[in-house]
Amino acid sequence: xxxxxxxxxxxxxxxxxxxxxxxxxxxxxxxxxxxxxxxxxxxxxxxxxxxxxxxxxxxxxxxxxxxxxxxxxxxxxxxxxxxxxxxxxxxxxxxxxxxxxxxxxxxxxxxxxxxxxxxxxxxxxxxxxxxxxxxxxxxxxxxxxxxxxxxxxxxxxxxxxxxxxxxxxxxxxxxxxxxxxxxxxxxxxxxxxxxxxxxxxxxxxxxxxxxxxxxxxxxxxxxxxxxxxxxxxxxxxxxxxxxxxxxxxxxxxxxxxxxxxxxxxxxxxxxxxxxxxxxxxxxxxxxxxxxxxxxxxxxxxxxxxxxxxxxxxxxxxxxxxxxxxxxxxxxxxxxxxxxxxxxxxxxxxxxxxxxxxxxxxxxxxxxxxxxxxxxxxxxxxxxxxx
Amino acid sequence: xxxxxxxxxxxxxxxxxxxxxxxxxxxxxxxxxxxxxxxxxxxxxxxxxxxxxxxxxxxxxxxxxxxxxxx
Numbered sequence: 001x002x003x004x005x006x007x008x009x010x011x012x013x014x015x016x017x018x019x020x021x022x023x024x025x026x027x028x029x030x031x032x033x034x035x036x037x038x039x040x041x042x043x044x045x046x047x048x049x050x051x052x053x054x055x056x057x058x059x060x061x062x063x064x065x066x067x068x069x070x071x072x073x074x075x076x077x078x079x080x081x082x083x084x085x086x087x088x089x090x091x092x093x094x095x096x097x098x099x100x101x102x103x104x105x106x107x108x109x110x111x112x113x114x115x116x117x118x119x120x121x122x123x124x125x126x127x128x129x130x131x132x133x134x135x136x137x138x139x140x141x142x143x144x145x146x147x148x149x150x151x152x153x154x155x156x157x158x159x160x161x162x163x164x165x166x167x168x169x170x171x172x173x174x175x176x177x178x179x180x181x182x183x184x185x186x187x188x189x190x191x192x193x194x195x196x197x198x199x200x201x202x203x204x205x206x207x208x209x210x211x212x213x214x215x216x217x218x219x220x221x222x223x224x225x226x227x228x229x230x231x232x233x234x235x236x237x238x239x240x241x242x243x244x245x246x247x248x249x250x251x252x253x254x255x256x257x258x259x260x261x262x263x264x265x266x267x268x269x270x271x272x273x274x275x276x277x278x279x280x281x282x283x284x285x286x287x288x289x290x291x292x293x294x295x296x297x298x299x300x301x302x303x304x305x306x307x308x309x310x311x312x313x314x315x316x317x318x319x320x321x322x323x324x325x326x327x328x329x330x331x332x333x334x335x336x337x338x339x340x341x342x343x344x345x346x347x348x349x350x351x352x353x354x355x356x357x358x359x360x361x362x363x364x365x366x367x368x369x370x371x372x373x374x375x376x377x378x379x380x381x382x383x384x385x386x
Numbered sequence: 387x388x389x390x391x392x393x394x395x396x397x398x399x400x401x402x403x404x405x406x407x408x409x410x411x412x413x414x415x416x417x418x419x420x421x422x423x424x425x426x427x428x429x430x431x432x433x434x435x436x437x438x439x440x441x442x443x444x445x446x447x448x449x450x451x452x453x454x455x456x457x
Contacts (some may be wrong), residue, residue, distance in 0.1 A: 045421040049428030115424075344417075 038118030040344045046115055050108070051352045053079050054359050057385050063366050064376045071367060072097055080104050094371045095154075101360045102157045106131070108356050109159040112349065123229065123346050126217035127353065131159035133206045135167055136187060143175050144199060186213065204271055211237060211274055225345030228338045232350065234278035235334065239327045241273055241282050242302060245293070246320055253290035253315055264289035290315070305330045322381050329384045332358060336386060358384050400454040407450025414443035 055078070063071055075097060076084040083100035091099055109128055116124055135156050142152035149171045158164045170178050179191045190205045214233055221227040248267055256264045269286045279301050288296055294310060297303055306323050332354060339351040362383045369379035422436035 039420065041417045042420040042424040044424070046424035046428055049425050053428075 038120055039116065040120060043112075043116045043120055044344050044348050047112060047349050047352045050111075051348070051355060054355055055363075060362060060366070060383055060385050061380075063363070064380060068093060068097075068367060068370055071363075071370070075100065075363065083107075094367050097367045098364060099154065101363055105356055105360045106157050106159045109353065112353065116349065120346055120349055122217055124349060124353070125161060126214045127233075127350070128160045129213065130210055131157050132162045133160075133187075133210050135160070135162060136182070136191075136206065137203050139167065139170055139178060140175065140194070140199060140202070142171070143178065144196070201271065208274055211276065215276065223345075225338075225342040225347050228335075228342060229346050229350060231278060232331065232335055232338075234276060235331050237274045238277040238280045238302070239324075239331060241277055241280055242297075242327065243320065243324050244272060245269070245282070245285055246323060249288075249290045249293045250315065250318060250320065256289070257315075302327065302330070319381070325382055325384050328358070329386065332384065332386050355386075358386075396457050399457050403450045403453045403457070404447070407447045407453075411443040411446040414446065415440060418443065 063074070066074065072084070072093075080100050083104045084096065087096055087099050087103070109131070112124055113121065113128070135158065138155050139152060141147075142155070152171050153168055156164065156167055158167065170181060173181070175194070175196070179194060182188050182191050187206065187209070190202060190209055193205075194202045211233070215230075218226060218230050218233070221230040248269060252264060252267060266287060266289065269282075273282045273286060275282075285293060285296055297306070297310075305326050309319060309323050309326065335347065335351050335354060339348045342348075362385070365382050366379060369382070419440045422432075422440050425432050426436050
């Protein structure tokens, strides 16, 4: 069962000392745990050794030139061997690879949780709760749209705190029973507001709750590595907000093109924006039309990353997937640089988690793209290779 | 009143040299040992390198011993 919210110590929070608005409204706290009870040297070295076992960057071009069967064999010879072997009785082809990848990723993250203690364990657990939230969303969506139970189960990735046995039990229940199961958990108050028609709203609330909880765990980033972790999370928020804004602004611009001569219509995105990003002023950006929005983006640190895709290209041909891939690559590069600066800290652990997620994402893109008959160049543009 | 003699101060200095370097090497071995075990769990072939690295901080206490002898 879920842990209830941790006790809130040190009520005098960081925002009381800060003149700027960075931590405004974040229920921040000073870290209640120090490095004393943690096992950074052991955990970081072990996780670095696990990081070495991930596919190197030159493996992806080779995968692109292989057939699906060859990719399955190659993956089956790697760290995914046990997952491929065990799942090959149930699945085949693309589904086999996808399930093996998801299962291996969940196992790897559970391993990270097992080998970390104290501070790194707390931080990693909070970060990995994103999988819990995704699983809750998946179950609710599946139930709402009457998706068969086995298909819902196949889509779960148990990388967070919620165990597979608990989640598989939920899948057999009704929506009301599922919500009742979470009544004692931190997600309870949000899920109670679900009335059958407001799932997108509940999903947004869960997303915001996740980040608020994560910021609370990070606390006042006093040490340099915590500051880097804090910045990584806030950059991740920026990337999510920017991807959503680009998607909506492109849609608005295309709609407005059809209604020539009328002023542009702006959708209200307030409920969808995640607060406390690093460099984006979402309050301003969400009120702008597409052209003004692109102009405003030029002033942000992300412009250099996304300008090759957005500049001088026709609105209809702008590839948002490529923009997202570029932004993810940018965030990963920043983490890689920092993991070399902060050798014994939370950063190398975080680096492994996001590299593993990225590896699984890349392999999924390759196998799904190949099975759909996509061009290699098109698949390559969607990969994030570092 | 305890009288401070040259011999007494020398003995105290020797003790500080040994205790200081002993604590320092213990702390360093703790960190390196934990990291070495972590690396070995994932890759057993690192045993030789890990062993050398783990005992390397022993040199600190040897320096302390040399200083204590010289005092």
